[in-house]
Amino acid sequence: MHRLAATFLIALALGGLAQAQTQDRPPLPDLLQQAGAATSRGAPDLTGLDASPTREQQLPLFRAVMAAPLEAPYRAGVLGDFLRDAAGSPRELISLAGAVWGARLHRPVNSLMATTEARLRAAPDPLAAGLAWMASTKAGAGWEPVLPDHAQLPNPLRYEVARVLATMAQSHQFLQRAFERFPPGVTPQLLRRQALDDRLTQFETPDLRQLLPLVEREAVLAGMLDLVGAVDRLQRFVKGEAALPSVAWSLQTPLGWIVVDTTGRNNRHRLKDPLLVLDVGGDDDYEFEAKSDTHKISVLLDHLGNDSYRAAAPGADPSSATLGYGILWDTEGDDRYQGTQQAQASALFGAALLVDGGGNNRFVASSRSQAHAIAGLAVLVSGGGDDEFTAQTYSQATGGPLGVAMLVDTGGNDRYTLAKLPLVRPSPQLPDRNTSMGQGAGYGLRGLFFDGRSTAGGMGLLLDMAGNDRYEAQVFAQGAGYYEGLGMLLDDGGNDHFEAAWYAMGASAHYAAGILLKRGIGNDVYRSTHEMVLGTGNDFSVGVFVDEGGDDDYTVGQLSLGVAFANSTGLFVDGAGNDRYTVMSPTCRALGAADLHEWGTPRESLPNLGLFMDLGGVDSYPAHCARAANNSLWAGPRTWPRLDLRSEAAAGVDGQWPLPFALRLMTRPAVPAAPR
Numbered sequence: 001m002h003r004l005a006a007t008f009l010i011a012l013a014l015g016g017l018a019q020a021q022t023q024d025r026p027p028l029p030d031l032l033q034q035a036g037a038a039t040s041r042g043a044p045d046l047t048g049l050d051a052s053p054t055r056e057q058q059l060p061l062f063r064a065v066m067a068a069p070l071e072a073p074y075r076a077g078v079l080g081d082f083l084r085d086a087a088g089s090p091r092e093l094i095s096l097a098g099a100v101w102g103a104r105l106h107r108p109v110n111s112l113m114a115t116t117e118a119r120l121r122a123a124p125d126p127l128a129a130g131l132a133w134m135a136s137t138k139a140g141a142g143w144e145p146v147l148p149d150h151a152q153l154p155n156p157l158r159y160e161v162a163r164v165l166a167t168m169a170q171s172h173q174f175l176q177r178a179f180e181r182f183p184p185g186v187t188p189q190l191l192r193r194q195a196l197d198d199r200l201t202q203f204e205t206p207d208l209r210q211l212l213p214l215v216e217r218e219a220v221l222a223g224m225l226d227l228v229g230a231v232d233r234l235q236r237f238v239k240g241e242a243a244l245p246s247v248a249w250s251l252q253t254p255l256g257w258i259v260v261d262t263t264g265r266n267n268r269h270r271l272k273d274p275l276l277v278l279d280v281g282g283d284d285d286y287e288f289e290a291k292s293d294t295h296k297i298s299v300l301l302d303h304l305g306n307d308s309y310r311a312a313a314p315g316a317d318p319s320s321a322t323l324g325y326g327i328l329w330d331t332e333g334d335d336r337y338q339g340t341q342q343a344q345a346s347a348l349f350g351a352a353l354l355v356d357g358g359g360n361n362r363f364v365a366s367s368r369s370q371a372h373a374i375a376g377l378a379v380l381v382s383g384g385g386d387d388e389f390t391a392q393t394y395s396q397a398t399g400g401p402l403g404v405a406m407l408v409d410t411g412g413n414d415r416y417t418l419a420k421l422p423l424v425r426p427s428p429q430l431p432d433r434n435t436s437m438g439q440g441a442g443y444g445l446r447g448l449f450f451d452g453r454s455t456a457g458g459m460g461l462l463l464d465m466a467g468n469d470r471y472e473a474q475v476f477a478q479g480a481g482y483y484e485g486l487g488m489l490l491d492d493g494g495n496d497h498f499e500a501a502w503y504a505m506g507a508s509a510h511y512a513a514g515i516l517l518k519r520g521i522g523n524d525v526y527r528s529t530h531e532m533v534l535g536t537g538n539d540f541s542v543g544v545f546v547d548e549g550g551d552d553d554y555t556v557g558q559l560s561l562g563v564a565f566a567n568s569t570g571l572f573v574d575g576a577g578n579d580r581y582t583v584m585s586p587t588c589r590a591l592g593a594a595d596l597h598e599w600g601t602p603r604e605s606l607p608n609l610g611l612f613m614d615l616g617g618v619d620s621y622p623a624h625c626a627r628a629a630n631n632s633l634w635a636g637p638r639t640w641p642r643l644d645l646r647s648e649a650a651a652g653v654d655g656q657w658p659l660p661f662a663l664r665l666m667t668r669p670a671v672p673a674a675p676r
């Protein structure tokens with residue numbers, strides 16, 4: 001992709017949009033008028049966000065969604081299209097994740113390697129040259145490796161391996177740079193306890209929250225881009241090489257193990273601190289032991305075979321990173337991934353990548369996994385097979401403080417489960433089941449539960465590009481935001497099934513934003529057993545839900561389907577099809593409603609906007625929800641009808657209208673322009 005994606009995305013997040021003002025497009029003027037918010041652009045009051053002590057950590061795209069919720073579907077769609085174009089290039093995906101992270105970097109892939117390559121080619125032995133840098137690290141002072149001869153590890157494979165190792169030298173330095181402002185005493189063990197186990201004691205130093213502003217994002221991103229570029233080239237080399245020599249070689253270096261096995265055997269690898277593992281051929285069984293606190297970079301490339309990857313301890317698998325980089329790249333086959341906490345693309349101060357090129361895969365972990373990031377980037381990309389993702393909590397595209405996590409699945413009929421049980425992290429809303437916080441979730445830390453000091457959240461984005469998929473979760477999931485965080489679930493086609501309990505499917509709480517965008521004409525099922533789903537926000541938040549087409553089935557409890565609570569914006573849009581709406585609560589606080597948790601506070605005069613739109617088809621509405629009907633426009637219920645309060649602005653519309661916003665780029669040429 002040569003469209004300077006990073007620059008464009010920043011422009012998308014920060015700048016004005018080229019299209020006409022969405023609120024001026026029908027049926028929005030009538031709908032806003034009916035709600036009593038004719039002049040509104042749909043945003044909640046942003047004073048609290050602007051005054052946040054962690055203002056600098058709020059991500060640009062999150063800010064943009066909060067400032068203009070009616071433009072959020074377009075922004076989400078465009079981001080989805082960029083990711084779709086980039087799905088074949090993990091380096092490009094990392095680059096986009098970095099742009100969303102707010103790291104401004106222009107780092108073309110070709111120019112940078114030239115000097116390294118020239119040096120390796122000029123050296124008598126590229127492998128020796130590729131490893132030489134280790135002797136100048138603290139761990140490797142004076143190290144002199146015993147290397148295989150050219151018969152045991154011949155060129156060009158020898159050169160390609162050396163090339164990755166030489167790239168690591170630079171990435172290693174970028175890591176130093178990224179965290180050089182940290183005080184002494186910051187270790188992976190300390191960070192895991194504070195950030196992943198939530199065991200931070202009052203007045204403890206270092207304090208994770210004080211470290212966040214000290215991270216140099218550009219350095220984290222630069223080192224990862226180089227590393228991913230190098231691994232990408234290595235995998236293209238092994239894929240393209242008709243007759244690889246049969247090599248079985250391993251070496252313990254001061255920075256971890258190097259293992260090269262191209263024999264095609266079914267290997268059983270038991271690894272601690274892998275630096276670079278290349279295995280070609282065979283059905284392999286990997287077991288990863290707990291990483292040492294000093295271990296920073298792990299790369300594993302497996303080509304061919306149905307493989308099994310097991311992490312015996314939190315953070316042990318190569319696609320996890322703490323104060324470092326981790327890459328696990330499996331080119332094909334039906335693979336199985338098994339982990340506990342912090343596994344399968346999980347970054348904690350650093351960057352993590354898991355690429356699975358195809359086959360029917362199973363991903364199993366407990367928490368902080370399957371694309372989870374705090375103070376870093378995590379990307380998991382899986383191919384066109386039928387995949388199964390299972391975890392308990394904080395997994396499947398979850399961005400914590402200063403984190404961007406993306407799970408991209410390019411096709412197949414996939415199944416995403418954040419299980420109710422076993423109970424590892426009881427939900428405050430429903431203590432008999434886990435908090436899900438995943439399938440596209442961005443979360444911050446709310447000080448209420450600790451010392452009163454809160455921290456902005458990051459972004460989690462799940463993009464499923466095709467297939468009939470099944471999403472099952474509990475509380476906070478499927479496009480959910482929590483405390484200055486942004487969660488997005490984009491599903492681009494198929495007949496899908498979504499199931500959750502509370503705060504899901506485009507929902508958010510406490511200065512946060514959640515978006516679910518379902519594109520295409522699939523017939524989808526959305527079910528919630530409790531409340532706050534399908535375009536709802538609570539406490540200065542934004543919840544956006546858009547289903548583009550198809551005959552859909554919606555079942556909810558209450559406070560759902562375009563509902564604003566406590567000075568928020570809730571937006572529900574179904575674009576077409578014959579749909580069925582079921583609301584289980586007898587009061588029917590749904591289908592366009594705005595409410596406050598208490599009256600008699602200044603919140604009464606702040607905006608609070610709930611909008612419901614069904615823009616086509618003949619639909620079925622519940623009999624006890626008397627306002628909603630086919631071909632009509634209705635106002636939401638008001639507790640204080642004579643006061644005309646902005647905090648009770650709500651309305652719904654059913655009729656035949658085009659969507660008032662685009663869900664994809666509008667000007668994209670059908671045929672690429674000829675080069676000039």
Ligand SMILES: [Ca+2]
Nearest residue numbers: 305307332333
């Ligand atoms: Ca495989």
Ligand SMILES: [Ca+2]
Nearest residue numbers: 383385411412
């Ligand atoms: Ca898939």
Ligand SMILES: [Ca+2]
Nearest residue numbers: 467469493494
């Ligand atoms: Ca789908």
Ligand SMILES: [Ca+2]
Nearest residue numbers: 549550576577
């Ligand atoms: Ca529909």
